[in-house]
Amino acid sequence: MIYILFSILSSTFIFIVFKLLDTFKIDASKAIVINYISACLFGIFTTTKPVNINQIVIEKWFYGAIALGILFIAIFNVMAMTAQKNGLSVASVATKMSVVIPVVFGVLLYKEALNLTLVLGIVLALLSVYLTSSKSNTVSNLKRNLTLPLFLFIGSGIIDTTIKFFQTNYMANDGISIFSATIFCFAAIVGIIQLIIKKNIKYDFKTIIGGVILGLVNFGSLYFIIKSLQLEGWSSSTVFTLNNVGVVMISTLVGKFLFKEHLLPKNWIGIATAIVSIIIITFAI
Numbered sequence: 001m002i003y004i005l006f007s008i009l010s011s012t013f014i015f016i017v018f019k020l021l022d023t024f025k026i027d028a029s030k031a032i033v034i035n036y037i038s039a040c041l042f043g044i045f046t047t048t049k050p051v052n053i054n055q056i057v058i059e060k061w062f063y064g065a066i067a068l069g070i071l072f073i074a075i076f077n078v079m080a081m082t083a084q085k086n087g088l089s090v091a092s093v094a095t096k097m098s099v100v101i102p103v104v105f106g107v108l109l110y111k112e113a114l115n116l117t118l119v120l121g122i123v124l125a126l127l128s129v130y131l132t133s134s135k136s137n138t139v140s141n142l143k144r145n146l147t148l149p150l151f152l153f154i155g156s157g158i159i160d161t162t163i164k165f166f167q168t169n170y171m172a173n174d175g176i177s178i179f180s181a182t183i184f185c186f187a188a189i190v191g192i193i194q195l196i197i198k199k200n201i202k203y204d205f206k207t208i209i210g211g212v213i214l215g216l217v218n219f220g221s222l223y224f225i226i227k228s229l230q231l232e233g234w235s236s237s238t239v240f241t242l243n244n245v246g247v248v249m250i251s252t253l254v255g256k257f258l259f260k261e262h263l264l265p266k267n268w269i270g271i272a273t274a275i276v277s278i279i280i281i282t283f284a285i
Contacts, residue, residue: 003227004239008246010220015251017214019259026210030203032076033195034211036188039219043181046223051178060170061179068162069186073194075155082148092133092248094149094156097126099244101157102164106236110168114237121280122237125245128277131270132248163222164236167229180222184215238281249274 021028044051056062082091103122106112114122171179195201228239249271255261 001231003224003231004242004246007221007224007228007243008250010217010224011243011247012250012254013217014214014221015247016254016258017210017217019255021210021214024206024210026207027200028080029191030195030200030207031211031214032073033188033191034203034208035214035218036073036184036191038212038215039184039222040181040188042216042219043177043179043184043223047177047181049175049178056178056182059175059179061166062182064162064166064170065179065182066186068159069183069188070190071155071159071162072183073187073190075152075159078148078152078155082152085148091149091152093130094152096129096133096244096248098153098155098157098160099129099240100126101154102160102240103237105161106164106240109165110236112235112237115284117280117284118238121277121284122241124273124277124280125241128245128270128274129248131266131273132252133270160240163226164229164240167226171226176223176226180219180226183222184219238284242278242281245274245277 018028021031079091079095082094107114166179225239225243228234228243229236231239252263252267252271256263
């Protein structure tokens, strides 16, 4: 359970750091590249095995890690465009509602059991994510442009599902750090290429510091979600549902009390529903 809590807190801090980047006028695109470089280094430093590049490239998960690295930074960009064109609430809803994709794959591919209590908890969790994340203009914005939110929804779901696949089939318990480092390495390479093409490679000290902090919590969010998936007796549907609803609930409360963001009545209903869903899922395990 402690790994799920750390995963939720790490993912929540990602949103907080992004908010602070905007507050301190830090170029997010540059900070994201530093974030992936530092996350890669954190993965290397925390691995319990000697780092052997020749061994890494023959791992069964290697090409999957390359694909995930490219997908990671692509989804970051889609998330930014969705927030700009459709609104932050739509981006949040599309990202967190994508939990339905790994839940479905968990049931179909891994024959994970679903009892009525757990199904009720998951349904309430999905409802809470929508209510907590959405604002009054969410529906109209989604109708106006479905393309970006749809890509964000599918991409986020594919990331979670792919992580579960490699964790189940190809990853030893002591291989999480180097697997994570490999993903972040290729995300960093793609980001560096983008900055070079845009001729946007000048950095200042605060951008580097912001990127390093973002990298630390980003590495933690991936590391701890994989550790959570390895917990005995915990299905991927339970882990991803608890993680997403926890992130939405806590980040919403942080936004309200730390950044003074306005919450609608349905957002408060969503928070209450989230708490109920967490209790139900916990007792259903």
